[in-house]
Amino acid sequence: MKLIGYFRSSAAFRVRIALNLKGLAVEHASRHLRKGEQFSADYVALNPQKLVPALVLDSGEVLTQSMAILEYLEETHPEPPILPKVPADRARVRALALICAADIHPIQNLRVMSYLRQKFGQTEESAFAWSRHWIETGFEAYEATVKDDPRTGAFSHGDQPTMADLCLAPQVFNACRFKVDMERFPTIRRIHAACMAHPAFAAAEPSRQPDAEP
Amino acid sequence: MKLIGYFRSSAAFRVRIALNLKGLAVEHASRHLRKGEQFSADYVALNPQKLVPALVLDSGEVLTQSMAILEYLEETHPEPPILPKVPADRARVRALALICAADIHPIQNLRVMSYLRQKFGQTEESAFAWSRHWIETGFEAYEATVKDDPRTGAFSHGDQPTMADLCLAPQVFNACRFKVDMERFPTIRRIHAACMAHPAFAAAEPSRQPDAEP
Numbered sequence: 238m239k240l241i242g243y244f245r246s247s248a249a250f251r252v253r254i255a256l257n258l259k260g261l262a263v264e265h266a267s268r269h270l271r272k273g274e275q276f277s278a279d280y281v282a283l284n285p286q287k288l289v290p291a292l293v294l295d296s297g298e299v300l301t302q303s304m305a306i307l308e309y310l311e312e313t314h315p316e317p318p319i320l321p322k323v324p325a326d327r328a329r330v331r332a333l334a335l336i337c338a339a340d341i342h343p344i345q346n347l348r349v350m351s352y353l354r355q356k357f358g359q360t361e362e363s364a365f366a367w368s369r370h371w372i373e374t375g376f377e378a379y380e381a382t383v384k385d386d387p388r389t390g391a392f393s394h395g396d397q398p399t400m401a402d403l404c405l406a407p408q409v410f411n412a413c414r415f416k417v418d419m420e421r422f423p424t425i426r427r428i429h430a431a432c433m434a435h436p437a438f439a440a441a442e443p444s445r446q447p448d449a450e451p
Numbered sequence: 452m453k454l455i456g457y458f459r460s461s462a463a464f465r466v467r468i469a470l471n472l473k474g475l476a477v478e479h480a481s482r483h484l485r486k487g488e489q490f491s492a493d494y495v496a497l498n499p500q501k502l503v504p505a506l507v508l509d510s511g512e513v514l515t516q517s518m519a520i521l522e523y524l525e526e527t528h529p530e531p532p533i534l535p536k537v538p539a540d541r542a543r544v545r546a547l548a549l550i551c552a553a554d555i556h557p558i559q560n561l562r563v564m565s566y567l568r569q570k571f572g573q574t575e576e577s578a579f580a581w582s583r584h585w586i587e588t589g590f591e592a593y594e595a596t597v598k599d600d601p602r603t604g605a606f607s608h609g610d611q612p613t614m615a616d617l618c619l620a621p622q623v624f625n626a627c628r629f630k631v632d633m634e635r636f637p638t639i640r641r642i643h644a645a646c647m648a649h650p651a652f653a654a655a656e657p658s659r660q661p662d663a664e665p
Contacts, residue, residue, distance in 0.1 A: 285595035286550065298539050304518075304553065305545035312538045324526045325512050331519035336500065339518065339553045349558060352584070357571055370566070381499035 253441035467655035
């Protein structure tokens with residue numbers, strides 16, 4: 238398999254963690270999003286969404302959308318699991334994951350920030366404030382959901398990493414770039430620390446990727 | 452089970468279709484998003500995300516995030532299926548669903564449009580143009596993905612509705628509200644017509660809900 242990503246992409250970061258957790262060695266390739274390499278004809282032919290990541294299977298089939306890729310990896314390589322067994326618990330984990338993957342990240346990714354600056358003439362500071370607003374709104378919901386629930390353990394659900402943590406850790410990384418005050422989210426901070434102490438998360442960290450830049 | 456939704460919410464619309472397809476009768480309740488009823492203390496206690504839908508199980512447990520709810524319904528009520536059997540096909544269906552559910556809808560829903568108007572001082576027309584931009588960007592990707600793929604049938608994947616269609620049909624409904632030129636997306640139009648001819652989709656249509664307004 239080959240993962241086409243970008244070191245700083247939250248969505249690619251999620252998939253890297255899953256591959257590491259499940260012990261899957263894949264070839265890594267990169268598209269430089271800030272240079273617009275996701276718009277090149279050869280990439281668009283692979284992924285008309287012009288987004289990363291894309292996972293190219295050995296069959297040649299191309300999987301897109303990080304959450305669909307995580308589910309695929311879980312179905313084809315179930316050990317160790319990133320979803321619990323009981324359906325209502327699986328729903329809890331997926332809902333936590335989607336707070337980040339649907340209701341934070343898409344609203345404040347590179348293409349949206351570019352629109353704010355180019356079409357609405359917003360300053361860098363006002364685009365940053367936008368980003369912080371959506372991260373904080375999502376993190377308030379995440380914190381409220383995990384803080385007093387007995388199902389929360391060392392990680393967001395129990396004591397092993399799940400899909401929720403795979404989405405949370407990249408979002409916290411991103412929140413730090415946008416100077417979100419993480420003191421407001423003590424449970425998220427605690428879970429994030431547990432994640433980054435885990436070798437599968439640490440090795441997936443953006444600065445440790447071959448395409449990393451300062 | 453009780454579904455707490457709002458007639459015009461794309462996310463609630465998805466869940467209504469799934470419930471209808473699977474023949475599950477549930478109690479329906481509504482939170483009027485434009486009146487801010489999702490911010491009332493009793494609802495926030497149920498769903499700290501302050502979004503609809505929420506599915507209250509008979510156990511009292513509350514499920515949130517429409518995509519997590521769809522997966523739950525598929526796991527607990529597998530017939531008729533809304534995902535195919537083969538993992539790579541499941542990934543294709545989920546990726547199509549997520550084009551709408553992650554990369555279009557969250558960027559142009561009510562709370563985001565409100566921010567554009569209130570914080571960035573954008574006009575109604577410029578907020579509409581924003582919405583159209585993200586719908587068209589997503590639909591270009593969706594159209595390119597489905598148009599020549601032999602796995603596309605009467606619906607987005609084969610000849611029965613899947614999770615992809617459950618997300619596409621509400622997004623097309625929304626696109627029409629924002630005056631997107633659907634002539635550009637002939638395959639989406641054809642699939643959407645098949646969806647709306649299906650009783651499970653037709654009965655879930657916003658105008659047919661008890662809380663519908665003109």
